[in-house]
Every structure is written in C-alpha cells, then in structure tokens.
C-alpha cells in the first residue's frame with residue numbers, strides 16, 4: 001500500500017444531537033472533495049444509515065448540497081444507533097462503506113459520535129479480515145483499503161469540546177437564548193417580575209454564562225462552578241433585593257440544566273424560583289427553553305465556522321497517511337486548528353468526570369482562562385452597586401466616548417466600561433456626540449444604574465460623530481480635558497475615532513493637557529481597524545445581511561433570477577466576503593481586490609453557463625467601495641444585458657439597516673470583554689508616571705494592546721497589501737464553495 005495514496009472515496013455523516021451549521025459543514029465537505037477530484041458520499045441518518053447501507057449511502061454532486069446552507073438541523077439526518085455500538089454492527093458498516101470504496105470519513109457530531117468513529121477506525125483492519133473470512137468481501141477489496149482515515153468536526157450546541165474554542169451550533173444556540181431572554185426582559189420589567197430561565201448544558205456552563213453576560217442577567221448557575229458558599233440562597237436574595245431597592249425593574253437568573261451546589265445537589269430552575277419568591281415575596285416565573293435552543297436557521301458565524309471546518313477536514317484527510325491518528329478540526333483563537341481527535345475527546349470527558357465527582361477547581365482549570373475571566377466579569381457586572389469608591393487622589397476621572405459610525409454593541413461596551421470603572425473605585429463620565437461633544441464639554445457623570453438596560457440596546461446612547469481634528473479642535477479639547485480634570489479617555493468606535501485619538505495623542509507636545517492616556521477599542525461594522533482582527537458590531541451587521549439575503553433568495557421562487565446585493569464596509573471587504581460565504585454567493589467583489597474588466601467577462605460567462613445548465617438563482621455580493629467605476633448599477637446593467645432571455649437581474653442595496661438592530665450575542669460578549677480589559681489598561685496607564693495610550697483589540701482570540709503611536713505605520717502597511725488580513729484566508733474557500741462548474 002502506497003502510504004501517500006489519497007483516499008478513494010470520502011464519506012460524510014452527521015451523528016448524535018443535531019446542531020445548526022451541520023448543513024454548512026456537509027456542503028463544504030462535498031464541494032471541497034469534488035473540487036479535489038475525490039468522490040464523496042453522504043451517509044444518511046448517522047451510524048444507523050452506515051449499518052443499514054443501501055439507499056442510506058448516496059453519492060453526492062455539488063447540486064445535491066445546494067440551497068441547504070441556511071437551514072437549521074441536518075438535511076442528511078442524524079440518529080442514535082445501538083447496532084453501531086456492537087462489533088457486528090460495525091462490521092456491517094465497514095462492508096457497506098467498502099461497497100462504495102469509502103475509506104475516509106468526516107464525522108460531524110459530539111464526543112459520543114467521535115468516540116464511536118475512533119473505535120471503528122481502530123477495528124477497521126480486523127473487521128475487514130472478518131469480512132474476508134466470511135466471504136463477504138474479496139481479499140483484494142480488503143487489501144485496497146487497509147486503513148480508515150478519519151477527521152472529526154464537533155457539531156454540538158453545548159460548546160463542551162476540547163480542541164476547539166467554539167463548536168458548530170453553539171453560536172446559533174446563543175442567538176436563540178439571547179432572543180428569548182431579551183423578550184422575557186421586556187415583559188419582566190413591565191410587571192417588575194422575576195424570571196428564572198433554564199438553558200441546556202449538562203456538564204458545560206458555556207451557554208448559561210455567555211447568555212447571562214450577553215443579556216445583563218443578574219446571575220448564572222453553571223455546573224463547573226457552583227456557588228462558593230452554602231448560604232448562596234441568602235446571598236442571592238440579598239443581591240436581588242438590593243437591586244430592587246435601587247430601581248431595577250426586572251430580575252433574570254439563568255440556570256444551566258446541570259447546575260448543582262457544592263454538595264452535588266442539583267440547583268434546578270424550580271429551586272431558584274422558590275428562593276426568589278421567598279426572598280423577594282414576589283411573582284417569579286420559570287421558563288425552560290428546551291429544544292428551541294437547537295432550532296432555527298444557523299447564525300452567520302456557525303455557517304462560516306462549519307464551512308471552514310468542512311473545507312479543512314477534507315484537505316486534512318487528503319494529507320493524512322492512511323494509518324495516521326485521526327484529527328479533530330476546530331477553531332482556536334479565530335483560526336482553524338487541527339488537534340489529535342482522541343486527546344480532545346478524553347479531555348472533554350475528563351471535565352465531565354471532574355464535575356461529576358465535584359472536583360470543581362480541576363474542572364474550571366480544564367475549561368481555560370477565558371471561561372474564568374467571563375465568570376469574574378459577570379460577577380462584577382451583576383452587582384447592584386459598585387464596591388466603595390476610592391478616596392482622594394487615587395480616584396481617577398475617566399471619560400467614555402464613541403466616534404465613527406454607529407455600531408451595534410457600542411452601548412454594551414460603554415455599560416461594561418462604566419460599571420467596571422465605578423467598581424474599581426473611579427468616577428466615570430459619558431461624553432455625548434464623540435469628540436465634538438468633548439470639545440464642547442458636553443459630558444455628564446454616570447452612575448451604576450444610569451447604564452442599566454444598555455447591554456442589549458442597538459445604536460449608541462451617548463451618540464457618536466466624525467470630527468476631523470484640526471488645531472482649533474485640539475485647543476478646544478485640551479481646554480475641556482483641563483476644565484473637567486479628566487485623567488483618561490476610553491474611545492469605543494471606528495477608524496475615524498482612532499485617527500482622532502491619534503491626533504490628540506500627537507497634539508500633547510503643544511497642549512500638555514492632551515497628555516492623558518487614551519485607550520481605543522474597535523466598534524465598527526466595517527471591521528477595518530488595523531489593531532484588531534475583529535471589531536464589535538461586525539457580527540451583528542453580518543447576521544443582518546445574511547438574514548436579508550436569505551429573504552431575498554426566497555423571494556425568487558418563480559423565475560430565473562440573479563441578485564446583485566451591495567453591502568457596506570467602507571474600504572473593507574470583510575462584510576462582503578463573510579456574508580458571501582454565509583449565503584452561498586457565486587461572486588464576491590471586495591475593495592481589497594478591486595474589479596477588473598477581465599474578471600467581469602469571466603463572471604458573466606460563468607453566470608450564463610450556470611443558468612443555461614439549469615440553475616435558477618444567482619447571487620452576487622459587492623462591497624460598496626469595491627470599485628469606483630464598476631458600481632452596483634453598472635453590474636446590474638451588465639448582467640441584465642448579458643443574461644438576455646436566460647435570467648433577469650435585480651439589485652438590492654442594503655444600506656443602513658446594516659448598522660442598526662440589537663447587538664448579536666457575540667458582539668455583546670466581545671464588547672464586554674474588551675471594555676473590561678480596556679478600563680483596566682486605562683486605570684493602570686493613568687496611575688503610572690508615563691501614561692501610554694493604546695489600541696485594544698482581538699488578536700488570535702486574545703485581547704492585546706498596541707501603542708497608539710503605531711497607528712499610522714499599521715495603516716500604511718495595510719494600504720500596501722490590503723489582502724494580508726487574516727480573514728482573507730476565506731477567499732479560496734468561498735471560491736471552492738461557489739464554483740458552479742462542477
């Protein structure tokens with residue numbers, strides 16, 4: 001056997017609990033395999049279909065996986081199979097796979113499914129021997145496929161798996177939970193009521209914790225971190241009563257289904273309800289979200305995560321030596337990462353074991369730093385009132401402002417910044433209308449409750465603006481900083497805000513009052529801030545585009561039609577490329593690449609070919625500044641003329657709906673994490689002798705700070721090679737997914 005030989009045919013299955021995004025993964029596996037010239041089969045109904053064989057194992061064409069990207073659940077079905085748990089069942093499964101020459105698998109499922117797959121792979125040579133002995137397959141057939149290659153993707157809403165920061169489906173589940181809790185918040189505050197919400201998570205508190213952070217809930221109970229004391233009931237009652245006294249209109253407590261106390265006794269939603277009723281003497285309702293959390297259309301993040309994982313899973317299978325250990329494909333620090341599959345499964349089981357045995361410190365350690373950090377942040381933000389203020393000089397006066405276009409999540413970040421600043425003992429000020437407001441001294445001191453309810457609110461309560469800083473502005477702002485005795489500025493906004501902050505920083509030579517530290521945090525739907533791979537607001541805008549494009553596609557039922565959709569992004573193609581990938585666009589135009597006449601000629605040809613071959617729907621996404629001459633109306637006219645009788649063309653310029661709407665859970669979580677770290681940085685800088693101004697951003701999944709002086713150099717570097725941003729690695733994947741020539 002040639003160790004470098006590629007697998008004959010690849011099989012793909014979804015198994016265990018269904019999760020939104022599984023369809024995107026299957027589609028990506030099929031299209032990548034076909035692009036690589038390898039046959040690919042879908043195994044319907046998970047391992048049950050593998051054991052049954054026959055019609056459950058079907059060869060797939062690119063067309064077979066068209067139109068499934070936006071659907072929830074899994075189109076190829078999933079099931080639990082007891083027969084696959086038996087050796088006899090697995091022998092039958094091996095025979096069924098061999099009948100199609102399948103000797104490589106992509107398994108999309110939870111830890112159970114991946115354990116089963118690994119066992120199957122380990123037994124494979126023996127199973128084939130047994131099949132030869134029984135005369136069911138020929139020795140030649142066995143010799144041609146001596147090993148089973150395997151890669152696994154984690155499809156699970158729980159986000160409970162090692163080897164990946166996010167499992168496929170968790171982000172969508174968080175969307176469902178957040179929508180539900182937002183809705184409950186509005187009814188709860190109308191009636192001054194308390195709600196206890198139970199979310200999924202037997203061993204993993206990820207959904208409960210992140211949902212609580214994203215919705216401003218008052219508390220979260222998670223399996224791996226039970227209340228630290230036995231009198232938690234009294235503590236909770238005291239905390240909620242204090243909140244009521246301060247004017248809080250609703251109480252919301254999130255409980256993971258596997259939550260328990262220090263002694264291992266379950267903390268059920270009903271138990272929490274009784275605690276609240278007894279403590280507050282008021283009506284408390286329980287809502288168990290149940291299977292709603294699994295359902296619905298996959299979020300943009302899940303579609304793109306699943307697509308990337310599916311693409312890489314096939315490439316990994318083609319790279320693996322036949323007898324090489326199986327690999328798990330996941331995401332680490334915002335990049336696709338490959339790890340040994342069984343190691344990931346074993347560590348996942350270890351956490352469950354620790355929780356079971358009430359070894360909570362060990363469980364938390366294995367969960368990792370960002371989980372503990374989030375829990376700590378939640379503890380700070382949910383307090384009804386901050387820790388006591390610091391007296392005298394050490395108490396700083398810190399101002400928060402926005403600049404640039406509005407971005408969903410600005411309010412979330414401002415709220416977290418104000419509360420953390422207050423909790424650290426400082427005085428917090430909110431500046432209205434960005435740097436113009438600062439120049440005009442338009443600012444107010446903010447207290448704990450003044451930011452109540454901001455966590456989920458779209459827009460920007462403080463307002464935002466784009467002020468170009470000239471010498472008059474510098475003098476005005478310096479005077480305002482002096483007058484209000486500000487010790488530091490937190491700017492949460494877009495690129496123009498960064499440029500303004502840099503101008504202030506540079507102006508400190510002339511105006512010493514400008515020598516206070518400034519921290520900039522990225523909040524812009526354009527995702528074009530060079531010091532951060534992701535900015536707050538971009539995920540919400542992306543989901544908004546994806547929801548609109550889904551609807552636009554659905555509107556074309558009766559005709560052959562091609563849509564040209566224009567999305568925002570200023571000079572950045574981030575929204576165009578990521579929304580194109582998440583909606584299955586055939587062509588995506590970005591400013592980083594521009595548009596050439598030659599490319600348009602090719603694209604017209606491929607579009608007309610596809611429609612001639614029977615395609616009924618086309619989708620083209622163009623970033624607003626992709627090209628100055630080849631505008632959206634130009635593309636529309638070109639395609640309309642060239643499409644002739646074959647198809648008609650409609651254009652949709654999505655416009656400002658993209659900057660509106662309530663922030664997505666991901667944006668709320670990032671906004672909160674960034675703001676907490678941003679304030680801590682600012683406090684340290686302001687207390688130091690040599691204050692350093694900085695830009696805080698997400699780099700490789702971590703929050704990093706870069707000196708503000710580096711902004712011009714970073715912008716110049718980006719201008720020299722605009723495609724050298726990490727998200728551009730999605731381009732080849734989008735091309736493989738869209739190629740209509742297969």
Ligand code: ADP
Pocket residue numbers: 015016017047079080081082084085086109110111112113114115116117119
């Ligand atoms: P999940 O993959 O979501 O954790 P399950 O644990 O129910 O879901 O596993 C799904 C299927 O995977 C099972 O019905 C069974 O067919 C197979 N499976 C799970 N664990 C094993 C195992 N230890 N050996 C063989 N097959 C297994």
